[in-house]
Amino acid sequence: QVQLVQSGAEVKKPGASVKVSCKASGYTFTGDYIHWVRQAPGQGLEWMGWINPHSGSTNYAQKFQGRVTMTRDTSISTAYVELFSLRSDDTAVYYCARRGMHLVVDSWGQGTLVTVSS
Amino acid sequence: DIQMTQSPSTLSASVGDRVTITCRASQSISSWLAWYQQKPGKAPKLLIYKASSLESGVPSSFSGSGSGTEFTLTISSLQPDDFATYYCQQYNSFPWTFGQGTKVEI
Numbered sequence: 001q002v003q004l005v006q007s008g009a010e011v012k013k014p015g016a017s018v019k020v021s022c023k024a025s026g027y028t029f030t031g032d033y034i035h036w037v038r039q040a041p042g043q044g045l046e047w048m049g050w051i052n053p054h055s056g057s058t059n060y061a062q063k064f065q066g067r068v069t070m071t072r073d074t075s076i077s078t079a080y081v082e083l084f085s086l087r088s089d090d091t092a093v094y095y096c097a098r099r100g101m102h103l104v105v106d107s108w109g110q111g112t113l114v115t116v117s118s
Numbered sequence: 119d120i121q122m123t124q125s126p127s128t129l130s131a132s133v134g135d136r137v138t139i140t141c142r143a144s145q146s147i148s149s150w151l152a153w154y155q156q157k158p159g160k161a162p163k164l165l166i167y168k169a170s171s172l173e174s175g176v177p178s179s180f181s182g183s184g185s186g187t188e189f190t191l192t193i194s195s196l197q198p199d200d201f202a203t204y205y206c207q208q209y210n211s212f213p214w215t216f217g218q219g220t221k222v223e224i
Contacts, residue, residue, distance in 0.1 A: 035214075045154075045162065045205055047214040061213040095161055102168065104152045104209055108161035 002026040004096050004109035011115045012086050019082040020112045022096030029077035030054040033099040036070065036081045038092040039111075046092075050099070051079055086116045120144050120208050124217035131222060137193040139220045141206035146186045150210035153182055153191045156219075157202045165204075166191065196222070 049060035097105035
């Protein structure tokens, strides 16, 4: 079955960067886009962007343009999101999710809590 | 960006109740709408895609309807496991956007 396993929680200082990984299994990694969505504590869901694991092409939400990079390593079926110049309002759970055959994300990672605090 | 507005924000209900959640888009999204269920500390779970198609393994007590700008999620008979927060999401165009969520509580 499809599984997305994310890296563990991170604590970062303002101005630092963080890189979260998402290891895929149970399907052909290069066959489906990976999306990243975040959720601040007690808040709703916010879409950040996607990466095409086959080509490496990306599409970022304008809000994160210039501050986010999504990459992948096909040899280990892993996608990454890196967020730079962290602020306190970047404190959130970051999820990776696979876009499946119905063009909607149908499988999610367990989430990675990133805490930004001085 | 397309704004998604859900109502109500909170819904108090009892086991066995019929529950309806509404989602409105700021412009037409055809049928490119999904519904997710999220429980505390867990990732969202896909319930409905393309406005009315039931995801595999999801109970038939869940149903979705609508097109254009108005959509509804209905739970025909609320079960204890259904108490959660529900989000609509448009995937008609980027950036994908979510509603603010509807918490279904006792």
